[in-house]
Amino acid sequence: xxxxxxxxxxxxxxxxxxxxxxxxxxxxxxxxxxxxxxxxxxxxxxxxxxxxxxxxxxxxxxxxxxxxxxxxxxxxxxxxxxxxxxxxxxxxxxxxxxxxxxxxxxxxxxxxxxxxxxxxxxxxxxxxxxxxxxxxxxxxxxxxxxxxxxxxxxxxxxxxxxxxxxxxxxxxxxxxxxxxxxxxxxxxxxxxxxxxxxxxxxxxxxxxxxxxxxxxxxxxxxxxxxxxxxxxxxxxxxxxxxxxxxxxxxxxxxxxxxxxxxxxxxxxxxxxxxxxxxxxxxxxxxxxxxxxxxxxxxxxxxxxxxxxxxxxxxxxxxxxxxxxxxxxxxxxxxxxxxxxxxxxxxxxxxxxxxxxxxxxxxxxxxxxxxxxxxxxxxxxxxxxxxxxxxxxxxxxxxxxxxxxxxxxxxxxxxxxxxxxxxxxxxxxx
Amino acid sequence: xxxxxxxxxxxxxxxxxxxxxxxxxxxxxxxxxxxxxxxxxxxxxxxxxxxxxxxxxxxxxxxxxxxxxxxxxxxxxxxxxxxxxxxxxxxxxxxxxxxxxxxxxxxxxxxxxxxxxxxxxxxxxxxxxxxxxxxxxxxxxxxxxxxxxxxxxxxxxxxxxxxxxxxxxxxxxxxxxxxxxxxxxxxxxxxxxxxxxxxxxxxxxxxxxxxxxxxxxxxxxxxxxxxxxxxxxxxxxxxxxxxxxxxxxxxxxxxxxxxxxxxxx
Numbered sequence: 100x101x102x103x104x105x106x107x108x109x110x111x112x113x114x115x116x117x118x119x120x121x122x123x124x125x126x127x128x129x130x131x132x133x134x135x136x137x138x139x140x141x142x143x144x145x146x147x148x149x150x151x152x153x154x155x156x157x158x159x160x161x162x163x164x165x166x167x168x169x170x171x172x173x174x175x176x177x178x179x180x181x182x183x184x185x186x187x188x189x190x191x192x193x194x195x196x197x198x199x200x201x202x203x204x205x206x207x208x209x210x211x212x213x214x215x216x217x218x219x220x221x222x223x224x225x226x227x228x229x230x231x232x233x234x235x236x237x238x239x240x241x242x243x244x245x246x247x248x249x250x251x252x253x254x255x256x257x258x259x260x261x262x263x264x265x266x267x268x269x270x271x272x273x274x275x276x277x278x279x280x281x282x283x284x285x286x287x288x289x290x291x292x293x294x295x296x297x298x299x300x301x302x303x304x305x306x307x308x309x310x311x312x313x314x315x316x317x318x319x320x321x322x323x324x325x326x327x328x329x330x331x332x333x334x335x336x337x338x339x340x341x342x343x344x345x346x347x348x349x350x351x352x353x354x355x356x357x358x359x360x361x362x363x364x365x366x367x368x369x370x371x372x373x374x375x376x377x378x379x380x381x382x383x384x385x386x387x388x389x390x391x392x393x394x395x396x397x398x399x400x401x402x403x404x405x406x407x408x409x410x411x412x413x414x415x416x417x418x419x420x421x422x423x424x425x426x427x428x429x430x431x432x433x434x435x436x437x438x439x440x441x442x443x444x445x446x447x448x449x450x451x452x453x454x455x456x457x458x459x460x461x462x463x464x465x466x467x468x469x470x471x472x473x474x475x476x477x478x479x480x481x482x483x484x485x486x487x488x489x490x491x492x493x494x495x496x497x498x499x500x501x502x503x504x505x506x507x508x509x510x511x512x513x514x515x516x517x518x519x520x521x522x523x524x525x526x527x528x
Numbered sequence: 529x530x531x532x533x534x535x536x537x538x539x540x541x542x543x544x545x546x547x548x549x550x551x552x553x554x555x556x557x558x559x560x561x562x563x564x565x566x567x568x569x570x571x572x573x574x575x576x577x578x579x580x581x582x583x584x585x586x587x588x589x590x591x592x593x594x595x596x597x598x599x600x601x602x603x604x605x606x607x608x609x610x611x612x613x614x615x616x617x618x619x620x621x622x623x624x625x626x627x628x629x630x631x632x633x634x635x636x637x638x639x640x641x642x643x644x645x646x647x648x649x650x651x652x653x654x655x656x657x658x659x660x661x662x663x664x665x666x667x668x669x670x671x672x673x674x675x676x677x678x679x680x681x682x683x684x685x686x687x688x689x690x691x692x693x694x695x696x697x698x699x700x701x702x703x704x705x706x707x708x709x710x711x712x713x714x715x716x717x718x719x720x721x722x723x724x725x726x727x728x729x730x731x732x733x734x735x736x737x738x739x740x741x742x743x744x745x746x747x748x749x750x751x752x753x754x755x756x757x758x759x760x761x762x763x764x765x766x767x768x769x770x771x772x773x774x775x776x777x778x779x780x781x782x783x784x785x786x787x788x789x790x791x792x793x
Contacts, residue, residue: 153626154623154625154626155614155615155618155626155662155663155666156615156618156663156666156667156670158618158623161615161618161619161677162621164675164677165619165677165678168675168676168677168678169678181675182671183667183670183671261621262621
């Protein structure tokens with residue numbers, strides 16, 4: 100109701116929107132595309148079922164509303180409106196057609212340094228803004244970074260976000276999808292800070308360069324193993340005090356392999372930024388604001404302006420056969436429209452063969468920046484494609500895992516609440 | 529400090545005088561007493577639920593905001609108080625189970641009615657009714673607020689300002705308590721939190737006979753006028769004059785499951 104409440108005769112609630120196609124099934128309900136009759140804009144309506152009234156308005160929905168009402172940034176998703184209807188709560192967001200995961204997976208999108216730089220800059224600006232508003236996102240991952248129709252990246256899903264800054268608060272460490280979980284969370288720290296978001300940003304950065312998940316652990320222990328295998332085991336020097344964390348486990352000491360071996364074509368600055376984001380000691384990890392000022396973003400080649408970024412061909416809710424059936428086909432590399440630009444970039448033969456005949460070339464990759472993409476695609480992108488058979492958890496399992504996780508989150512909150520009492524005084528004299 | 533983009537819950541003085549409750553025939557004294565009573569319930573429930581003082585504060589703000597939009601005739605103060613606490617718990621990140629909130633309010637009402645503290649049967653119809661009603665009021669509340677559900681409290685400003693002025697902890701304690709009590713009044717929907725904080729400090733300084741610089745007056749620094757301070761102080765002092773409040777049923781419809789003594793009016 101928010102803005103239109105004052106307008107009096109303006110259409111409110113459900114009447115304001117003309118509903119369209121279903122975009123997808125979220126954790127808590129259906130997301131539909133709709134047209135806003137007030138602004139003539141296309142919006143996405145997330146319907147949250149209240150169902151059996153057990154605990155009133157959904158706790159994560161409350162978090163999301165409360166925080167998004169206060170956050171306004173070009174790269175943070177806009178909460179346009181929210182209204183209750185029947186037994187449901189409807190959140191109206193600006194419509195985004197795709198997400199970063201689709202970009203990473205779409206083999207016909209060149210992801211060279213200029214593109215990665217652009218995505219990273221947008222992500223970091225959004226995260227820096229949130230941190231400056233004292234909000235921790237706690238669920239950063241490529242499919243929470245949505246792509247708006249104009250190409251801008253939007254940080255979304257604040258269902259796990261929290262206000263931080265009060266000292267001595269104990270929080271649950273069961274946050275983030277496992278692959279993006281910082282080592283201090285895996286070791287059970289409950290007094291973490293903005294560093295956890297930065298670690299996830301680092302993982303996303305690596306994933307953009309590799310075009311596959313950087314640290315895909317299949318259990319919490321395995322996740323730590325993957326981290327140590329990639330970055331070496333932490334020492335008292337690189338991370339003072341980590342042995343005192345609640346769930347500390349000793350691993351056989353390892354040294355970090357040369358990152359150059361994995362990130363073959365990445366520029367020096369990129370490796371430096373990655374290393375700073377994936378520092379073991381959370382207090383030495385680069386802050387979001389400092390990261391936006393990293394030399395990586397000021398060195399050549401310049402970042403692609405976001406309207407010129409190539410768009411993925413997978414668009415939410417658009418393709419009846421594309422979305423679900425092809426996802427099941429296993430290799431994760433859904434073959435879609437190829438562009439002339441990506442041909443010129445030297446995409447490998449396999450993809451060329453796989454390309455369906457008679458597909459229309461996607462117009463968006465043929466931008467002026469297509470040429471730069473060659474760097475990333477030919478070197479790094481290739482390895483990504485070979486290994487793309489990696490089984491990223493399917494949406495439904497991820498969702499179920501989240502439900503469990505969120506429940507845990509609540510339980511921990513109940514437990515921790517007794518420690519939250521901070522003000523000593525009697526209310527009334 | 530959270531940057532606030534939406535501040536649509538402050539109301540004009542006219543709206544305070546001609547409140548929705550007044551339109552339904554509730555006198556000014558009754559409304560004031562019931563607001564204070566509702567706030568007492570919120571505060572006590574927050575303590576019983578072992579929730580933080582922040583929850584108590586936010587709950588009281590929610591209650592005042594709600595009665596700026598809806599009347600006490602339609603929405604009984606005890607229902608709204610329970611809902612305020614429940615919602616405030618969620619907002620301040622220390623969620624409490626609906627069941628606990630219902631139990632706490634049951635206990636408080638039994639105690640106030642001087643009845644034996646019986647257990648509220650978990651599978652009874654009455655329990656289900658109370659619970660469903662609480663959730664319903666919660667939805668009314670969110671709709672009336674247009675989902676603007678953040679609240680800022682004077683407390684942090686009180687501490688900051690006093691530190692800025694180099695005051696000791698006695699002064700901080702006194703002003704802090706007054707800040708808590710200020711939430712019994714409608715100040716939180718008439719003035720921004722930082723202005724209320726100035727009034728709290730002013731009152732505390734008077735009480736402890738602490739001399740604060742008056743030339744130039746210290747409150748100028750915080751963008752508040754003397755008239756505003758006096759107005760706010762009067763509101764807070766009225767709470768102390770009122771003393772302990774008793775529940776009065778104002779509406780024809782008692783809350784579901786409540787055994788309320790309806791005062792003949």
